[in-house]
Amino acid sequence: MKRLKNRKANDFRTITLEVGVVPNADGSAKFGFGKTIAIAAVYGPRKVYPKWKQRSDRALLNCVYSMVPFSTTDRCRPGPSRRSTEIGKVITDALAPAIFLEEYPKSVIDVYIDVIQADSGTRTAALNAASMALADAGISMRGLVASIAAGKIGKEYALDLEGKEEDASACDIPVAYMPTNKKITLLQMDGDLPVKDVVNIINLNIKACEKIYEKQRQALKARWDK
C-alpha cells in the first residue's frame, strides 16, 4: 500500500519548530506536523485566581487548548467547546508528570495553546509545542515531553496520519512520551483494534517520539546557544 506523498509507515510529516515566538510570554514555542501548526505560550508561575483554587503544596497547571476560527476549511466556532476542554485536560495530565509542580506552591502555570492550522494530529502538535514552551519559560522539569499519533490503514500501520488518511484509517492512537525517563504520559485510542496491533502501534509511536525529542532539543539549543 502506498501512503499519500509516498510516506513510509514510520515516516512522520515534515516537522517545523521554533522557540520564542511570543515575546510577551515567559516562554513560547511553535510546532508543526506538516500542515498542522500549533503555538504555545507559557505564563507564570503566578498568582491563582480565584483564590480557592490554589493548592498550598503545589502549583496548578492550566493548559488551555483552542483552535482558531480559520484553522479548518469550515469556520470553527471560537470559544471553549466540549472537544477543546477535553483536549486541554488531556494535555494538562500529560504534562503534569514532567514538571516539578511542588516547587511552586500557591501558584499557577498557565499554558495557552492555539492551533492555527488543523490537519489532524493537533493534540500531539499542541503537546510538543507546550513542552518546549515550558522549557523555554525556565520551569523546573523532569524532562521534555514528545508526542505523536499512529493508526492503521487497511492492514498496515501508519505513523502521523494526516487529515485525509485519518478518514480512511480504522483507528488513531496518540501517545505522549518522556524519553528522559522512558515513561508514557498520554495514551488514547479512537476506534477498534486487536491487542497485538495496539502494542505494535505504541512501540512505533515511542520510536518516533525519540526522534521528535531530538528535534525539540536541537530547536531549544539553537535558540539559546549563540
Next chain:
Amino acid sequence: MASKKEEIENRKLILPGEEIISSIDYLPGRNCFREGNSIYSKKLGIIHVTNRVISVIPLSGAYIPKAGDMVIGEVSDIQSNGWIIDIKAGHDAYLPLSGVREFIDTNKTDLSRVYAVGDVIYAKINSASGDSIQLSMQDTRARKFVSGRLAKISSAKVPRLIGKEGSMIKLVKDRCKCRINVGQNGLIWFEGEDEEKAIKIFKMTEEEAQKDGLTDKISKI
C-alpha cells in the same frame, strides 16, 4: 576525582531532563536533581560547577525570589501594619513595619507618609517561601526612589548586566554617567546624564546576553 571533574563541561548549555554526569562524587545544587547515580538538570540553562556541587544557571523564566536578593518594587497597597509591594514576581511581597529602619507609631503616623501607593523602593528580600515574600529596608543599600527612570529586563539576564564582581555595571555607569540600581527581579532604576544610552545598553543586554563580546560592544557605544 580530579580527572572526573574535567568530564563536566563548565558553561555548557543544558536542557531539562538531560544528564549532567553519572557519578556519586558530586552533589546536585540549584536547579539539579539526582536519580540513581546520575545528576540531571531541571532547567534550561548553563552548567556551573563549584568544588563538588553542580548547579544550573537558568537562561530564561520568571523571577523566583530568593532571600538576600535586592529588588526594586512598587508599593501597590497599604495595610494596617505594612505595605504590599509589587516586585514583578509571581507573588506580591510584603514590607512589614518591623522592616523599616525608623520606628513608626501607627496611631500617630499615616503609613502613606512613609511609602505611598505608587512609590518605588529598593529593598532586600528577608525571607521567601512559596507565596510569602518578606521585604526589609534594613540594609545600607535600601532606599526610596524620588526621581529617575525605571527599565525592565528579564531577571535571568541580570547577572550578565552586573558582570563578574560588578565589572559590567561599572562600565555602564561610566559610559552613561548614570547612577544605576539593578534589582535581581529585572527592574532597573537609573538617573543621570545619558539616560537614552543606558536604555540602549539595557536593550542590548536583553537581546544578546548569551553572546560573547557584549562588553566590547558596550564600551564602543
